[in-house]
Amino acid sequence: MSRNDELKKIVAEVGKDLIWRPLHDFEQTRLADGVGEDIDGIDPEFKDLDFSGKSVCDLGCNLGHFSFYASEHGAREVVGYDIEPKVVSGAEKLAALYSVDNVEFRLCNFAYDAPERTFDLGMLIDILGKVNIAKGHMVAILQGLEKRSESEMLLTFRPEYYVEKHFGVTIESFLELYPQAVIKDGLFSLLDFAVNLFSAKWELAYLSKPHPEDEQYKRTVYFKRR
Numbered sequence: 001m002s003r004n005d006e007l008k009k010i011v012a013e014v015g016k017d018l019i020w021r022p023l024h025d026f027e028q029t030r031l032a033d034g035v036g037e038d039i040d041g042i043d044p045e046f047k048d049l050d051f052s053g054k055s056v057c058d059l060g061c062n063l064g065h066f067s068f069y070a071s072e073h074g075a076r077e078v079v080g081y082d083i084e085p086k087v088v089s090g091a092e093k094l095a096a097l098y099s100v101d102n103v104e105f106r107l108c109n110f111a112y113d114a115p116e117r118t119f120d121l122g123m124l125i126d127i128l129g130k131v132n133i134a135k136g137h138m139v140a141i142l143q144g145l146e147k148r149s150e151s152e153m154l155l156t157f158r159p160e161y162y163v164e165k166h167f168g169v170t171i172e173s174f175l176e177l178y179p180q181a182v183i184k185d186g187l188f189s190l191l192d193f194a195v196n197l198f199s200a201k202w203e204l205a206y207l208s209k210p211h212p213e214d215e216q217y218k219r220t221v222y223f224k225r226r
């Protein structure tokens with residue numbers, strides 16, 4: 001079986017509906033569109049980040065798009081965690097097919113499972129959104145990242161949400177889930193929430209520029225330990 005055929009088999013086993021980023025074969029033919037294509041807009045913002053010599057965890061890694069990116073840009077080792085068994089299996093097969101020996105993937109509910117170890121840099125890319133927040137998982141997800149990060153944290157998320165419009169709950173219900181949340185004129189700032197949650201040990205070092213006229217745009221946020 002050719003390497004391209006092996007890639008097609010991986011896509012079939014995982015299912016295109018579970019693949020977040022576009023996946024191409026070795027001739028750059030697109031095999032999966034990626035259900036998150038065109039809504040995160042974050043790749044160009046990674047070009048100035050330094051992965052050299054660092055251990056990195058990629059939480060909610062999916063098929064490892066950014067795990068492999070970190071490896072290609074000098075990370076010493078990368079561990080990707082995901083909750084979906086098919087995805088983890090597919091990512092492991094991709095690593096073998098790509099002959100990448102410093103990236104591994106593990107099945108884990110990182111928001112609620114105790115960390116097995118820590119890393120220089122923790123990544124949470126395009127994971128924290130409307131569904132997880134509305135279900136009450138926001139704090140657990142952010143703390144899951146913090147517990148695994150020694151020195152740096154890299155996140156991407158949409159900085160603001162209108163509570164009733166985007167979460168489909170009343171402000172009162174939202175505050176029952178997150179008593180520490182601050183809501184002004186119906187608007188919840190996830191960025192402010194994260195900064196306040198991490199303020200004792202972390203400082204905001206980088207925030208990407210807003211994208212004009214696109215409320216769906218998710219921004220890159222970078223924290224360094226104090």
